[in-house]
Amino acid sequence: MPTPPPAPRPDAAPVPTRRRGRALEEAIYQAVFDQLLEVGYAGLTMDGVANAARTGKAPLYRRWADKEALILDALRDRMPSAAEVVRTGVLRDDLLAVLRFFYSACKLTSDAALQIAKQNHDAAHEMMRERVSLPTRAMLLEVLQEAEARGDIRPGAATPLAARVGPSMVIYQNLTAPGELDDAFLVSVVDEVLLPMLRKDA
Template sequence: MASAEEGVRRGGETPLRRRGPALEQAILQAAAEELRESGYAGMTMDKVARRAATNKNTIYRRWPHRAALGVAAYRHLAEARIAVPDTGTLRGDALALLRQANATWSSPQGAVLRELLAAAGDDPRLLGLLREQAGGSAMDTAWLTLLSRAVARGEAPPEAVHPRVASLPVTLLRGEYTLRGTPSVSDTALTEIVDEVFLPLVRGRAPSPSRRDRTSRW
């Protein structure tokens, strides 16, 4: 008899022998497809199990509730598409990466994220998971990479390589969508985020008092 870890084909056919990462990827892909087709509100563990040709117990062992699976599925959907630009300048890189993020937010994939954010207002667990994801996402890593390159080129001080600095452009972009309710953000607004907020912040970063040589005060 096949174990629950192996999955079951539709129609009672021979069990799919998948374990570990292969099975997890199949479940995440099935959940991502459900998010695209039905949205978070329509995504159920039963539907995901049928699509992944496995059973609910197998899913629950990895993701204890629907919110956890929904966030994991969105991350699976989103992070595979991030490409870190390398234009040779921090401004060029920042605009290219922010435009990439904007294209995602204005796409059907972005609609999924906007629905997750809306649902989070009534689901504390979902809100907590989304906050955790925002703090360690591949997009934040991409922005930290841009900042590190800028430091190496002499365009920015080392203190600019900071998680809060890295997260600022996408946080402002998210605000355009969630607070203004707009279906897309103009390139003019993206340029303003980079030129009027992000770059001045990066160039103005300096060591905090706790990191300076305190003897310089005396």
């Protein structure tokens, strides 16, 4: 009988899996988040990510100079894009669309791995601000200005401060009662707070 091949050593490096393009990229990014949870920010290494993603080190070093650049790209990939927010020109619908975008980002940033990265990486914190917080304020202000131009809200109601009310309520809810932060809460913010605050007879 032929001699069976030797069993792999338990500490042997994972055999690389052949993937390319987006499939490889997604595996690497997922490995980043898995490693953040397993070994923390300080313990994360390029070699560890390569092993977790079952790929060689070369694809990582060809694209990312160090783990900081890799973590930042992984976070950027996971964040929702403001460009995907669909606005219709209907005030209530547009307010909900923007708050749902903001809510989706809040859900992602509550993930433990993202929190670890955010707390240890100044550029990650700034990226989240640029990708989520600032676009949300800008979009809401545009929604209010367009509604004011249409005559849907009282004159002078479209202000930067008014544009912060909805996101501030979402942030507070996320900090104090995240289990109650859902789409129904967003609807109540729009219907019970924003629209009454903006209406012409307010």
